[in-house]
Amino acid sequence: MPRTIWSGAISFGLVTVPIHVVSATEDHSVRFHQVHLDDMARVRVRKYCSLEDREVTQSEIGKGYELSKDTIVPVLDEELQQMPLPTAKAIELVAFMPAESIDPIRAGDGYYLQPDGKVAAKPYKLLAQALERSSKVAVAKFAWSGRERLGLLRVRDGVIVLHAMRWDDEIRDPSELAPGAVELTDEEIAEAELLIDRLTRDDLEGEEFTDQYTKAVEQLIEAKREGHEPPETPEREAPTGEVVDLMAALQESVTKARTARGEDATVHDMPKKPAAKKTAKKQPAKKTAAKKTPKKATARKPRSA
Numbered sequence: 001m002p003r004t005i006w007s008g009a010i011s012f013g014l015v016t017v018p019i020h021v022v023s024a025t026e027d028h029s030v031r032f033h034q035v036h037l038d039d040m041a042r043v044r045v046r047k048y049c050s051l052e053d054r055e056v057t058q059s060e061i062g063k064g065y066e067l068s069k070d071t072i073v074p075v076l077d078e079e080l081q082q083m084p085l086p087t088a089k090a091i092e093l094v095a096f097m098p099a100e101s102i103d104p105i106r107a108g109d110g111y112y113l114q115p116d117g118k119v120a121a122k123p124y125k126l127l128a129q130a131l132e133r134s135s136k137v138a139v140a141k142f143a144w145s146g147r148e149r150l151g152l153l154r155v156r157d158g159v160i161v162l163h164a165m166r167w168d169d170e171i172r173d174p175s176e177l178a179p180g181a182v183e184l185t186d187e188e189i190a191e192a193e194l195l196i197d198r199l200t201r202d203d204l205e206g207e208e209f210t211d212q213y214t215k216a217v218e219q220l221i222e223a224k225r226e227g228h229e230p231p232e233t234p235e236r237e238a239p240t241g242e243v244v245d246l247m248a249a250l251q252e253s254v255t256k257a258r259t260a261r262g263e264d265a266t267v268h269d270m271p272k273k274p275a276a277k278k279t280a281k282k283q284p285a286k287k288t289a290a291k292k293t294p295k296k297a298t299a300r301k302p303r304s305a
Contacts, residue, residue, distance in 0.1 A: 005111065006144060010127065010153075010160075011090040017123045018116035019091075024161060025110060030217045087143040091151065091162065095139040099154065102137070105171060107152060108164035128155045139165075191250040198257035 002022045010017040034043040049056050064072040081088065091113075115124035131138060131154065138153040140162070150165040216233065223230045 007116065008142075009090045009116075010113065010124075010140075011092040012123070012127055013093075015123050015126070016090075017127060018120040019124070019160075020114045020116055021111050021162065022114060023109075024112045028211065028214060030214055030221070083143075087141045087148055091140045091142040091153075093138045093140045093153070096131075096134065096136045097139060098135070099137045102139075102152060102165075103171075106150075106165045108166065111162045111164075113153075113160040113162055124160070128158060128160050131155050131160075185247075188247055188250065191247060191254065195250055195254050195257060198254055198261065 004020045004022060006021040008019065008021075010019055035041060036043055046055050047058075047061065048054065063075045063077070065075055066072050113124075115121050127138075140151040140153055142149055142151055142162075150167055152163040152165050154161050154163070216231075220230045
């Protein structure tokens with residue numbers, strides 16, 4: 001079981017739910033040390049006092065806020081913990097809303113909230129089932145690591161999950177990054193929708209959803225440990241920067257997606273639909289032309305006479 005990051009309670013109106021907070025995720029990435037390449041000795045970062053010019057221990061290090069170049073105000077951890085904030089010891093629920101109404105860009109790391117003892121079991125389950133039945137998530141405020149944060153509570157397999165959220169002023173305005181006016185045809189959009197349909201999944205299981213980079217790093221380390229040459233990685237074609245036929249690229253992507261899913265890639269109905277519509281529209285014109293042909297032939301008879 002992962003260690004407890006924070007202990008407190010969920011404040012749900014007049015209901016209090018004592019909880020422990022534990023991390024909901026794990027980091028499996030390969031970690032490296034900094035070394036001196038000449039002798040492979042570890043390179044370590046030491047903390048020095050700039051005034052006394054000596055190394056200091058962790059117990060001597062604290063927080064300080066710089067008012068000016070020559071004035072720094074010390075702030076102790078105990079002082080931060082004792083601030084009169086209702087969110088310092090509790091995750092305070094302030095609103096409920098549909099999950100789809102919250103922009104995913106605001107959501108951060110996830111944490112599991114574990115009920116603290118038997119007393120917390122009933123109100124914990126009450127909140128979890130109420131959230132599930134209402135199909136809503138809770139928006140909360142809490143204070144960790146010297147700052148007040150916004151959070152989102154949802155339920156995953158019967159366990160309440162807390163996602164740290166960013167405040168409005170922490171989200172940059174993306175409007176200046178949007179592309180200018182671009183013309184797209186209905187056929188191109190329809191083909192892109194077909195590609196999305198072909199790549200739609202119900203889960204994220206499979207080889208394509210594994211960490212290939214970490215696996216490659218582990219193979220590299222193993223090869224170097226055994227004195228072998230690192231495995232060769234096939235080179236991907238670099239983008240040429242040339243303007244491509246967007247429709248052709250979409251059609252080829254759909255074909256590859258169908259092949260990957262074991263479907264018959266030779267059958268490609270969707271791109272032909274726009275052409276079929278055009279043909280259907282032209283059919284009345286062909287029938288009219290056929291009716292006009294006898295009239296032309298009749299008009300030529302007096303000339304031959």
